Amino acid sequence: MSKDFSEDNHIPFWISFTTYLGYGVLMLMGYIREMFRQVFPSKKRSTEKGYAPLLRDFDDFYTRRLYYRIRDCWNRPINTRPAAHIGVMERTSDDYNITFKMTGKTIPCINLSSYNYLGFAENPPYVLDAVKNSIKKFGVASCSPKSEFGYTAPLRKLEQLTAEFVGKESALVIGMGFATNSTTLPLIAGKGSLIISDNLNHASLVAGSRGGAARIKVFQHNNFRQLENIVKKSIWEGQPRTHTPWSRILIIVEGIYSMEGEIINLSEIVAIKKKYGCLLFVDEAHSIGAIGKTGRGVCEYRNVDPKDVDVLMGTYTKSFGSIGGYVAASKELIDMLRANTGGSLYATSLAPATAQQAVSALEVIMGRDGSNLGKKAISNIAENARFFRAGLVKLGLTVYGDDASPVIPALLYNPAKMPAFSRECMKRGLAVVVVGYPATPLIESRVRFCISAGHTREDLVTALEIVKEVSEIVMIRYEGDIPDESATKKSAKEKKTQ
Amino acid sequence: MASTTTSFTREVWNLLVSNPNDILDWLHKEVTGNPVHVTVEVLCLVFIFYMWGMKPHKRHAIPPGEEPTREEKDELIRNWKCAAYDKHTLSEFEVEGEKEMVVVGYEGNKIDVEGVGLCKDFSTFNHLGFATHDKVIKNSLEAVDHYGVGSCGPRGFYGTIQPHLVLEEQLKKCYGTQAAIIYSFQYNTLASIIPAFAGRSDIIVADKGINMGISNGVFLSRSKLHWYDNNDYSQLEEHLKSIAAKQGANPTRRWIVTEGTFRNTGEITDLKKLIELKKRYKFRLMLDDTYSMGVLGKTGLGICEENGIPTSEVDVYVGGMDTVLGSIGGFCVGSNTIVDHQRLSSVGYCFSASLPPFSAVASSTALEIMSESSSSIATLRKNCLTARLCLSKSGLSFTNSEKSAIFHITFPASSSLSRPAQEETLSKIVADLLSKGIAVTRSKYSLSEPFPPKPSIRLTMSAAFTESEVRESMTTICETVKSAMAK
Numbered sequence: 002m003s004k005d006f007s008e009d010n011h012i013p014f015w016i017s018f019t020t021y022l023g024y025g026v027l028m029l030m031g032y033i034r035e036m037f038r039q040v041f042p043s044k045k046r047s048t049e050k051g052y053a054p055l056l057r058d059f060d061d062f063y064t065r066r067l068y069y070r071i072r073d074c075w076n077r078p079i080n081t082r083p084a085a086h087i088g089v090m091e092r093t094s095d096d097y098n099i100t101f102k103m104t105g106k107t108i109p110c111i112n113l114s115s116y117n118y119l120g121f122a123e124n125p126p127y128v129l130d131a132v133k134n135s136i137k138k139f140g141v142a143s144c145s146p147k148s149e150f151g152y153t154a155p156l157r158k159l160e161q162l163t164a165e166f167v168g169k170e171s172a173l174v175i176g177m178g179f180a181t182n183s184t185t186l187p188l189i190a191g192k193g194s195l196i197i198s199d200n201l202n203h204a205s206l207v208a209g210s211r212g213g214a215a216r217i218k219v220f221q222h223n224n225f226r227q228l229e230n231i232v233k234k235s236i237w238e239g240q241p242r243t244h245t246p247w248s249r250i251l252i253i254v255e256g257i258y259s260m261e262g263e264i265i266n267l268s269e270i271v272a273i274k275k276k277y278g279c280l281l282f283v284d285e286a287h288s289i290g291a292i293g294k295t296g297r298g299v300c301e302y303r304n305v306d307p308k309d310v311d312v313l314m315g316t317y318t319k320s321f322g323s324i325g326g327y328v329a330a331s332k333e334l335i336d337m338l339r340a341n342t343g344g345s346l347y348a349t350s351l352a353p354a355t356a357q358q359a360v361s362a363l364e365v366i367m368g369r370d371g372s373n374l375g376k377k378a379i380s381n382i383a384e385n386a387r388f389f390r391a392g393l394v395k396l397g398l399t400v401y402g403d404d405a406s407p408v409i410p411a412l413l414y415n416p417a418k419m420p421a422f423s424r425e426c427m428k429r430g431l432a433v434v435v436v437g438y439p440a441t442p443l444i445e446s447r448v449r450f451c452i453s454a455g456h457t458r459e460d461l462v463t464a465l466e467i468v469k470e471v472s473e474i475v476m477i478r479y480e481g482d483i484p485d486e487s488a489t490k491k492s493a494k495e496k497k498t499q
Numbered sequence: 500m501a502s503t504t505t506s507f508t509r510e511v512w513n514l515l516v517s518n519p520n521d522i523l524d525w526l527h528k529e530v531t532g533n534p535v536h537v538t539v540e541v542l543c544l545v546f547i548f549y550m551w552g553m554k555p556h557k558r559h560a561i562p563p564g565e566e567p568t569r570e571e572k573d574e575l576i577r578n579w580k581c582a583a584y585d586k587h588t589l590s591e592f593e594v595e596g597e598k599e600m601v602v603v604g605y606e607g608n609k610i611d612v613e614g615v616g617l618c619k620d621f622s623t624f625n626h627l628g629f630a631t632h633d634k635v636i637k638n639s640l641e642a643v644d645h646y647g648v649g650s651c652g653p654r655g656f657y658g659t660i661q662p663h664l665v666l667e668e669q670l671k672k673c674y675g676t677q678a679a680i681i682y683s684f685q686y687n688t689l690a691s692i693i694p695a696f697a698g699r700s701d702i703i704v705a706d707k708g709i710n711m712g713i714s715n716g717v718f719l720s721r722s723k724l725h726w727y728d729n730n731d732y733s734q735l736e737e738h739l740k741s742i743a744a745k746q747g748a749n750p751t752r753r754w755i756v757t758e759g760t761f762r763n764t765g766e767i768t769d770l771k772k773l774i775e776l777k778k779r780y781k782f783r784l785m786l787d788d789t790y791s792m793g794v795l796g797k798t799g800l801g802i803c804e805e806n807g808i809p810t811s812e813v814d815v816y817v818g819g820m821d822t823v824l825g826s827i828g829g830f831c832v833g834s835n836t837i838v839d840h841q842r843l844s845s846v847g848y849c850f851s852a853s854l855p856p857f858s859a860v861a862s863s864t865a866l867e868i869m870s871e872s873s874s875s876i877a878t879l880r881k882n883c884l885t886a887r888l889c890l891s892k893s894g895l896s897f898t899n900s901e902k903s904a905i906f907h908i909t910f911p912a913s914s915s916l917s918r919p920a921q922e923e924t925l926s927k928i929v930a931d932l933l934s935k936g937i938a939v940t941r942s943k944y945s946l947s948e949p950f951p952p953k954p955s956i957r958l959t960m961s962a963a964f965t966e967s968e969v970r971e972s973m974t975t976i977c978e979t980v981k982s983a984m985a986k
Contacts, residue, residue: 052750053750053752055752055837075655079657083660121647132643132648133643137636140825141629141630141826142858144822145622148599148943149943150620150940151623154602177847184687208846233576237571280581317649324648324854333584340593341590341945343712343715343945347762349686349827355648
């Protein structure tokens with residue numbers, strides 16, 4: 002049973018005190034070094050006369066004095082495909098992480114970091130052959146936008162199949178997931194509209210919301226009462242100053258919040274949206290393909306009719322091993338977007354090979370390739386996620402999120418534990434992702450495991466053994482010793498949703 | 500620490516409880532001995548109590564007293580209706596009944612359009628044919644075998660795959676800069692970079708001709724914006740002069756944002772003039788040179804190479820891999836400071852999946868071939884000249900810049916047709932040319948465009964055609980356009 006994020010997240014006093022103390026020491030050291038630099042300025046970083054400094058003071062302080070010390074934990078290059086096992090290229094630094102040199106050695110690791118939920122990075126032959134044929138047939142890329150000559154046959158098939166898969170009338174595919182949100186949201190919620198956004202929403206949703214003329218209000222994650230109050234107040238109050246009614250109110254949430262590993266309680270939000278007649282946008286970047294009995298995402302998982310969600314957005318990066326994003330909605334909305342969004346008018350269309358990868362992956366998931374590969378992948382990931390999460394809970398780590406989510410964050414709290422955990426795991430052949438401020442709250446640094454259908458039981462058992470060893474060294478067994486029974490019992494929440 | 504706190508508390512408690520007279524004596528001593536100190540302390544205490552007692556200031560959208568009653572609120576909520584998404588009504592940039600072209604294959608320099616057949620490609624940006632080049636395809640197939648398709652993560656989380664590093668190293672060397680960074684989508688490359696270097700207190704002077712991808716970035720930065728007409732350097736200088744004079748000795752970050760070759764007009768910018776102006780008035784320059792690549796410069800590296808100016812003179816130089824390099828994605832080259840900052844602060848880089856490895860391999864191969872053989876660039880130049888000659892003879896209005904491989908053919912200034920009527924004529928021209936086996940495109944714009952350009956037919960030149968093929972096709976194009984515009 003992992004912690005429900007919406008429950009009391011009281012962080013023990015000792016942990017928060019020592020974490021703040023850790024930051025305090027780091028910042029003090031940083032400031033002392035800044036003062037030295039004022040006295041002995043570095044030629045490399047001086048600004049030419051007459052110009053303002055290129056970077057603002059605080060941005061630069063955080064980067065140089067905090068981030069650079071532990072920079073080796075991120076951007077680790079690999080020289081294999083991002084499958085269940087990867088080869089990490091070893092790097093060393095002679096100048097405290099300012100520059101890196103490759104040693105030429107490759108470290109084989111179990112990969113608990115890549116978004117390879119259904120294991121398509123393993124290159125199943127059905128998909129690989131189709132992709133290679135499409136490169137031979139269409140070339141490497143289209144070099145043209147969808148509105149001109151970039152609308153290739155695989156791209157058309159992808160739009161049709163995506164709409165069918167998610168249960169909407171029509172879909173529009175854009176070559177990058179981030180750009181899908183940032184180029185379509187300004188049109189979906191235009192002038193005179195209000196966006197009510199979850200405070201934990203992804204940067205692309207924030208960029209898209211700010212990119213248009215709509216006003217934005219934010220509600221605390223999972224605080225549905227606050228959401229309802231904001232909706233009610235916005236309706237009777239109307240637009241600021243003029244008090245004319247809002248033309249549209251759009252609620253934006255995600256299917257799975259990847260930093261919390263949590264699956265949104267969609268039925269509650271749909272209830273609110275139906276009661277007041279608002280619109281709902283769900284970003285299923287992490288949930289499509291990864292949850293639900295047939296991989297159809299959060300609507301299937303929460304037994305919500307896709308017709309009740311106005312716009313379903315998702316990406317092909319995580320569960321389909323490709324790149325790009327889609328929005329699926331009514332024909333009217335998609336037609337409007339197709340004619341006006343930069344992602345379809347000006348941007349180069351999704352390359353035919355990457356469209357084909359997504360098409361073939363969808364066919365496998367839907368069982369249209371004639372095999373049960375898709376079914377197996379969906380059941381594998383559910384089982385793997387449950388097994389690994391239970392294993393972590395048993396070790397006494399503080400684990401967030403829902404049992405069915407393949408994204409499993411475990412708390413480290415202290416900033417120094419991030420590099421410690423990451424480096425110790427790397428030494429033992431386990432590739433993990435650690436995240437801290439600003440992606441997470443200041444004192445809640447965490448390690449985020451991403452489970453794949455491509456992981457075997459042996460992989461996960463080995464990984465758990467490594468995590469056990471490292472968690473003892475780094476001292477993150479905050480929940481103490483867990484008796485066997487409670488770790489393997491299914492949570493009451495799980496029973497309710499199934 | 501806990502023990503000292505306890506003992507202190509105990510002492511104070513003892514003092515208070517044991518002998519009240521001692522406290523009064525102490526107070527008397529303080530007040531007579533340090534009156535100023537006591538006054539200040541008392542004032543502080545009063546202030547603290549005042550702040551504590553103050554009710555939190557509630558900002559009322561509607562002043563209290565004018566707020567609706569509960570029944571009125573309920574009625575407003577009951578009656579409110581969200582606007583539905585109605586059947587799409589065409590904007591002035593769209594044409595009724597215009598079909599979407601579906602491409603079902605390619606053959607040499609022709610694209611196979613569904614329902615039409617093979618058409619000469621005068622529309623895509625595949626100027627040198629790298630998207631369908633044998634060696635590029637071979638290397639891409641090998642890369643797909645080895646790396647799969649997607650990178651399954653952002654660069655920070657094991658999404659950095661060896662071909663990315665190879666490509667960045669290659670770009671750095673080609674352009675002679677300190678560092679290079681690649682993005683997975685060209686359209687929002689500069690749009691991600693701008694907000695990382697310009698904020699609310701900064702200034703951007705932008706050319707009105709920039710495409711919507713860049714203008715989105717300029718608006719997102721929330722900087723103070725100044726616009727100047729396309730390639731109008733005197734207007735640009737006026738802006739720079741007045742801003743520099745106003746800011747004096749306390750400059751904020753100031754940027755000029757423009758393109759090397761403008762996608763929307765095909766015109767080429769005067770880089771020498773830009774560099775001179777930016778140095779004189781102490782501005783920095785952001786240049787998106789995507790549409791000059793493969794066209795300008797001896798080895799196709801763009802406008803800097805063409806003018807013999809080192810790329811490092813441009814502070815933020817952006818290019819694309821989805822045009823001449825025949826792949827997808829964008830890149831930025833510059834100093835270590837510029838590039839390193841983007842790795843943490845550019846949203847399109849940090850929070851987005853990295854480029855598929857096979858696309859990086861394709862770009863690397865294309866870049867290598869392009870830098871080694873300048874003969875195809877020379878062929879492209881010749882074809883552009885041939886095209887220009889045909890267009891001049893026909894008397895049509897088209898792009899002025901001589902070296903551009905993008906031609907926008909517009910209506911003459913004297914045309915009295917409305918925009919929708921012009922767009923409809925252009926649409927008919929495109930359909931007509933398609934039936935004759937020539938693929939060109941009508942420039943399409945969004946109703947979100949800040950400065951929509953004039954309606955135009957856009958054709959891009961390719962090195963894949965022989966001189967006679969170009970002449971023949973251009974004659975057909977010119978005749979078709981002329982007769983349609985004359986109606």
